[in-house]
Amino acid sequence: MLVAITREVSPSISQCELTHIPRQEINVEVARSQHLQYENVLRDLGCQVRRLSVEPNLPDSVFIEDTAIVLNELAIIARSGVASRREETRSVAEVLRGYRTIFQLTSPGTLDGGDVLQIGRTLFVGNTSRTNESGIKQLIDFISPYEYKVEKVQVEGCLHLKSAVTLVGEETLLINRSWVDTRSLRAKEYIDIDPSEPYAANALLVGSELVYPTIFPKTLRRLKDRDISVRVVDVSELQKAEGAVTCCSLIFEEKWPDNSKQIT
Numbered sequence: 001m002l003v004a005i006t007r008e009v010s011p012s013i014s015q016c017e018l019t020h021i022p023r024q025e026i027n028v029e030v031a032r033s034q035h036l037q038y039e040n041v042l043r044d045l046g047c048q049v050r051r052l053s054v055e056p057n058l059p060d061s062v063f064i065e066d067t068a069i070v071l072n073e074l075a076i077i078a079r080s081g082v083a084s085r086r087e088e089t090r091s092v093a094e095v096l097r098g099y100r101t102i103f104q105l106t107s108p109g110t111l112d113g114g115d116v117l118q119i120g121r122t123l124f125v126g127n128t129s130r131t132n133e134s135g136i137k138q139l140i141d142f143i144s145p146y147e148y149k150v151e152k153v154q155v156e157g158c159l160h161l162k163s164a165v166t167l168v169g170e171e172t173l174l175i176n177r178s179w180v181d182t183r184s185l186r187a188k189e190y191i192d193i194d195p196s197e198p199y200a201a202n203a204l205l206v207g208s209e210l211v212y213p214t215i216f217p218k219t220l221r222r223l224k225d226r227d228i229s230v231r232v233v234d235v236s237e238l239q240k241a242e243g244a245v246t247c248c249s250l251i252f253e254e255k256w257p258d259n260s261k262q263i264t
């Protein structure tokens with residue numbers, strides 16, 4: 001069974017962090033209703049959705065992906081590159097403790113979950129304003145005993161690695177090549193976003209189905225032309241907060257046979 005941890009949209013979302021897009025008014029009610037629909041799609045795809053309580057004073061807390069990296073054998077609690085997001089991890093750690101052995105990133109390390117793209121036993125990690133060398137080093141120390149490896153990826157012009165590239169099939173990446181250096185990715189197959197839709201590379205793969213925003217019709221056509229099965233969601237209000245589809249959930253297998261064994 002897949003678990004999807006989500007968190008209700010904060011009433012203070014209008015005070016969210018913004019790095020690459022201008023501030024626009026966000027309608028909290030519309031954002032909430034879009035988020036509910038997103039959760040419903042996750043349920044339809046077989047996830048057991050666990051929604052954490054609202055955090056009125058943490059504007060970006062709906063973007064729960066950034067707070068942790070959950071692997072089959074362990075979970076790493078992240079430490080955001082922006083101070084305003086660091087409190088978000090407390091409640092996430094409490095919940096994840098019920099599923100995984102927990103490791104915690106500490107100062108001066110920073111890392112956002114949106115910078116970590118897992119392909120098999122490799123974690124590609126974006127070198128961005130949110131993720132620093134110490135964060136990457138700590139991640140390597142936590143996961144190496146479990147036989148995962150880390151590959152650093154250069155990212156320019158967008159917030160996170162997963163703004164620029166995500167997995168849309170077993171070995172297929174959806175990519176905006178102007179933001180990410182493909183030499184370090186080594187995927188078998190790439191699907192390029194339509195150049196008129198630069199933010200279109202963020203897609204959420206759940207099993208063999210893709211959750212994808214409605215507002216990128218040209219890139220959506222490219223995905224469908226490759227016979228990828230897509231469930232579209234309208235997340236336009238959340239996109240005004242520089243969010244996308246991967247960032248609104250943490251999805252993982254509920255039980256993993258080895259996750260009670262801690263290797264230190």
Ligand code: CIR
Binds near residue numbers: 016063065066
């Ligand atoms: C931030 O700047 O942290 C939020 N406004 C948006 C975070 C989006 N997270 C993600 O794509 N993983």
